[in-house]
Amino acid sequence: MSDRTAAGIAEQMLDLLPPDGAPVLNRMLRAMLSRRLAQSVSTEDFFLARDLLLKRGRVGRERGQGGKIFLLKTPPAEPAATAPAPASPTAPLEAELMAPVAQYLSTIFVRNLDLPKGGLALMQDISAIGPSSGQWARPDFMLVSLMRFTFMPGSQLDVHAFELKTETGGSVLAVHEALAQTRFTHFGHLIWHLPEESRARARLPDVQKQCEEHGIGLILAVRPQDLESYEILLDPKRKATPPKTVDGFLESRLNPHNRAALKKALKEDA
Template sequence: MNSLSANDLAEQILSLLPEDGAPVGHRVIRTMLARRLECRIDPNLYFEAVDQLTKAGIIGRARGRGGSIFLAGATDEVVSLSPPEPAGAWNEARLMAPLKHYLENYFGQSLDLPPGSTCIVADTSSRGPKNGQWARPDFIFISIMRFQLLPGRQVDVHSFELKAEAGGTVQAVHEALAQTRFTNFGHLVWHVPFNSKAEARLPEIVNQCERHGIGLLIIRDPNDYQTWETLVDPTPKNTSPATIDAFLLSRLSAEQQNELSKAITER
């Protein structure tokens, strides 16, 4: 991709923008481009491509929070991506405890880890540096696997972005994707109650998750784990071990770091 031109990049940008006109942040688009093209995206070349599309009237630009772009003419207006939740609804803060319990007691079983594996769950929603857009997953799940014949350990890090009923949007998928720049797997967890109007958005969210290799876990009843369902399995990302290591150092407590080190080094 050394001969990548602004025209080539413009075509790739268009293929990543949601058809419903939802805005996507510049940093997220560049992350997705880098994943797809397997190369670093030069900022100058990227904005040259964006300028071409903007002048042609194909895309629009929104200011604030690092800036974003969207397909022009896809909608008559840009609506709020996360409408206010009705009183008494399960908001994200209230959903955190059920999700933590699920990750600690059920998620590892779904991975079918070999005997002797260790799992660590960490709430990272408020821990770590604030710099960088969408750099704080709500939870991370770390699996340390040991095998009977092969030496060493395999460490996989999963990130989880939690959304309440009103928050399940294309942008939520992009948030989960952006977080995989620090992890091996990314997941979107979305509360969609039975008979919810949000059900109408489910096909598009499933499609976007499959397109970007993001796992999708649906919560029907937060108090009944038998109603939690994985609709899309994530695909592994080629995140460098050095990046993951630095991320874990900034997100794990000293106790969790010790637990991880012990699980990796013990025989």
């Protein structure tokens, strides 16, 4: 399909961006492109097209949680077509979800953070690490990002915690579990395996409302093995967790390799 080339996707991207220059989240624009083309646009194809427009000076970008881009010129917009809904898979156990979710977090999720050149992202399964006592003290995954700036001195360290739930495990209680884990981190996320045809979708409005009220990110793993099927419904809000608490959490959870990598990166900023 010719529109799937970087240049073709880039042209469609220009058509979909608001002509007034309002910024659009990368993932939202990718979803709009998929609807326009009536088939999924991969993360790699999206960023190839975006980078092409950046080089041509057609768009600008805002870094940070999710990343955004905006028009530097104002072409006409066209309506988008709706793609058909995918089929629902069978529900696996949580242990079976860990590997594909880890792959999603370490690839597509990290890419969507849109860290600047020289940034660092460390993802780790910490489900079996940490105190065995204490309520909701063990997130399933942790992601540490280090963002360096072009002109501002120093860097910004962000720590994300992710709580994974199966199709039957997603609930308001799960939101509060993810919230409790932000006492150690800056961001909390709930990842919920929720197929399109699942009866558990009846709980989605309540879960989403609670996530929004408490500043918890909500990610749906629609078809866990298909990394392009993950849907970020809500971005988390950054918590003002004391640096000493975050430092202690990292010290107790990071494996030797990630600890050494983070220390090296921080030393380079000193």
